[in-house]
Amino acid sequence: MLRAVLFxxxxxxxRPGPELGPEAYRAVGLEHGLDLDPAAYEAARLAALADLQRHPELEHDAEIWIAFTEDIVRGMGGAASAARACAVDMVRRWEVHANFSLYDDALPTLALLRARGLALGLVSNGQRDLEEFAAHHALDVDIAIGSKAHGRTKPHASIFETALAALGVTPAEAAMVGDSYEDDIEGARALGMRAILLDRDGLHPHEPDRIRDLRALPAALGLDPA
Known part of the structure; x- marks a missing residue:
């Protein structure tokens, strides 16, 4: 019986707003004497993702995200001498709750699940205070477990276990919803949870438990549409 859903x-x-996009990199770069090319952002981001090295024990490590952002800065044409300082300033922007906006299907879906009597939680990697983030964006959830406070990142089992324990449910009574196959889907399934991949960009057409937007989640979970 489903009793809880983690997101x-x-x-x-x-999603990140323009304060975290290509033009923001250019603006912050100029503050550090760098002439960054916004057109090179996407290629630089993908290259940085390919080079991203997780902590071997999946410990939360802010330095990993600074190095990742520095790779983007360099890929956009940032000089080595100032790239790190620029990256540190960009990473700080990721800690500002107002620099993010909710997808238009987020609040309605949370409200629908809450109306069905389900417990709701957030499980996220990142530098932000997740409880403050939830309050800022009026997310009606029971718990918010962020890797910064928890100390481990997804897909480590302990971050999921901590969320489940806080909600008082077993893995078999909970589902995880997320956009990262490795972090969210494999991590949750390894613990015995149901996992639904949110594939907004249609990158995983062969994944059986996938949805294209959150409005499809209640049906994917087998909930009564009434």
Whole structure:
């Protein structure tokens, strides 16, 4: 019996605003004497993702995200001498709750699940205070477990176990919803949870438990539509 649903945050419930996009990199770069090319942002971001090295024990490590952002800065044409300082300033912007907006399907879906009597939680990697983030965006959830406070990142079992324990449910009574196959789906399934991949961009057409937007979640979970 389903009693709880856990959600990833970034690119599941919320997305970064223009303060974190290509033009923002250019603006912050100029503050550091760098002439960054916004047109090179996407290629630089994908290259940085390919090079991203997780902590071997999945411990939360802010330095990993600074190095990731520095790779983007360099890929956009940032000089080595100032790239790190620029990256640190960009990472700080990711800690500002107002720099994110909710997808238009986020709040209605949370409200619908709440109306069905389900417990709701957030489980996210990142530098933000997740409880403050939930309050800022009026997310009606029971718990918010962020890797910064918890100390481990998804897909480590302990971050999921902590969320489930806080909600008082077993893995078999909970589902996880997120956009990262490795972090959200594999991590939850390894613990025995049901997991639904949110594939907004249609990148995983062969994944059986996938939805294209959150409005499809209640049906995917087998909930009564009434």
């Amino acid at each position: 990833d945050v970034d690119f599941t419930l919320s």
